[in-house]
Amino acid sequence: MGDLVLGIETSCDDTSVALVDQNGQIAAIETVSQYEVHSEFGGVYPELASRAHLEAILPTIETVMAQAGAGRLELRAIGVTRGPGLMGSLLVGLSTAQALSMAWDLPCYGINHLRGHIRSVDLEEKRLTYPALVMLVSGGHTLLAYLQDQHSYELLGTTRDDSVGECYDKVARTLGLGMPGGPAIDRMAASGTARIKFPRPMIHSGYEFSFSGLKSSVARYVETHPEFVIDDVAASFVDACLDVLGAKLRRAIAQKRPASLAVVGGVAASRQLRAHMQQISEETGVSLCLPPQKWATDNAAMIALATWDYIAQNAPQELDPKPNLRLVDA
Ligand code: KG4
Ligand code: ZN
Secondary structure: OOOEEEEEEOOOOEEEEEEEOOOOOEEEEEEEEOHHHHHHHOOOOHHHHHHHHHHHHHHHHHHHHHHHOOOHHHEEEEEEEEEOOOHHHHHHHHHHHHHHHHHHOOOEEEEEHHHHHHHHHHOOOOOOOOOEEEEEEOOOOEEEEEEEEOOEEEEEEEEOOOOHHHHHHHHHHHOOOOOOHHHHHHHHHHOOOOOOOOOOOOOOOOOOEOOHHHHHHHHHHHHHOOOOOHHHHHHHHHHHHHHHHHHHHHHHHHHHOOOEEEEEOHHHHOHHHHHHHHHHHHHHOOEEEOOOHHHOOOOHHHHHHHHHHHHHOOOOOOOOOOOOOOOOOO
């Protein structure tokens, strides 16, 4: 029996394949991004996404196997994202994984992408300790969850409208920055001053989030202040986002008293966000677990590592696509 899992991730606009061992060490990884395919639409165009996945998936698998010098005998199982995500994109990964599992006679697990993000903090080095408070901030999701242990997920709150990443991307578009918007906003914000007081939606209540009002408020400001300074708008926007995320986290830490705080998802690649979370960790004495910066955004290594949990639990091998799969679902 081999000691690597082949992970496949095609839920949105990245075709990613990786080989990962049980300890989160990455033997090989390759990610093909579709930014150029979608940039003229200002967002991900589902039809084009699945076509691009279809073109990229087999060569990417071949590249990764060659990089690691691995063959079927080095593999224990295949793990592929089953949801949430775009139906057409998920189907490309799932059908490819299924075909390979039959050809190579290997077990194949359908993996929850959100659980993959949580496992990203243990890539390259084990970090997560339980009970853990998890904040997932990505393009598709914004949520706060409490994990008593690796297998019990309690959802504390989610967003009522836009996700944080979506908001970063839309503000980037308002400011005339290209795709992907998050990294551009993060860079601009680093050299700006947070002097504009944008609203902090729902900052004083519970664990639910709402970001569309903040996004509209930035758009209104830009419209009514033609002399606006991009860096300062970006810095003020980021300041408002981090204030809201930080307030919810502090509230949850006070109530739940977790052993660690994990912040995951694409926006966890942000330098500003990472610094802010470090500050909260020092203030509260709760240890902070972040994914290595390059593994915060969608990648197959986190899916492969999550697959090891499914193997350990002897989980059912479910391979039907679930575009709306939730964190609390298997
Ligand atoms: O986790 P992810 O790759 O995909 C989803 O599962 O949605 O997250 C993508 C999101 C995008 O909105 C992107 O703009 C944002 O993560 N992002 C960032 C950074 N890198 C990616 N946001 C802020 N700073 C970054 N450095
Ligand atoms: Zn993701």
